[in-house]
Amino acid sequence: MSDKEPFDPSSICEAAFLAGPERYESRDDEDDLLDIDDIFGKDFGAVWGDQKAYDPDSLTIGKDAVRTPSLMAEGYTFVDVEAGLLVLDPDGKACGGYIGCDLSLDDEHQGLGLGAELVLEFAMRNGWLPTWNLDEAAYSEAGAGAHRRAHAMACDRTFFAAKREELMKAMTLEADCVPALAG
Numbered sequence: 055m056s057d058k059e060p061f062d063p064s065s066i067c068e069a070a071f072l073a074g075p076e077r078y079e080s081r082d083d084e085d086d087l088l089d090i091d092d093i094f095g096k097d098f099g100a101v102w103g104d105q106k107a108y109d110p111d112s113l114t115i116g117k118d119a120v121r122t123p124s125l126m127a128e129g130y131t132f133v134d135v136e137a138g139l140l141v142l143d144p145d146g147k148a149c150g151g152y153i154g155c156d157l158s159l160d161d162e163h164q165g166l167g168l169g170a171e172l173v174l175e176f177a178m179r180n181g182w183l184p185t186w187n188l189d190e191a192a193y194s195e196a197g198a199g200a201h202r203r204a205h206a207m208a209c210d211r212t213f214f215a216a217k218r219e220e221l222m223k224a225m226t227l228e229a230d231c232v233p234a235l236a237g
Contacts, residue, residue: 074186095194126167
């Protein structure tokens with residue numbers, strides 16, 4: 055991750071945030087933008103297990119991975135991995151993530167605002183959402199709700215400024231840890 059300015063989801067409307075800006079701009083009918091069905095909801099253990107079976111190294115947390123604290127739930131941390139973005143509980147154990155196109159959080163960690171904050175954090179770090187790359191953006195009801203709340207968090211300029219500050223601080227620390235190349 056570079057020290058570039060984080061993406062601001064409030065720069066686009068909520069529908070564009072959920073569907074993807076390009077899809078939103080080229081839409082024929084707003085009803086065709088999203089596929090919302092609870093069939094897309096997955097248990098975090100299943101998401102983790104599937105990714106572990108497919109590419110176990112993609113879940114490894116590197117020593118230089120960008121880590122930021124949750125502003126919604128004390129003790130929780132967001133950390134980059136090759137497969138996406140994980141949420142670590144206060145004990146440092148992965149309890150959720152945005153892995154591939156799957157947003158999932160263990161049941162015992164739900165209700166704290168972590169799902170929405172995870173979506174916002176992913177968008178700010180990457181400038182896009184994984185669902186934008188699908189043929190049609192697909193969400194469970196809970197997933198769509200988390201994405202809507204993430205957009206609302208971005209529109210809360212005080213909250214967004216605090217997230218931006220934490221992310222910029224973490225990216226600066228990462229840059230400071232990268233050794234200079236010998237000339």
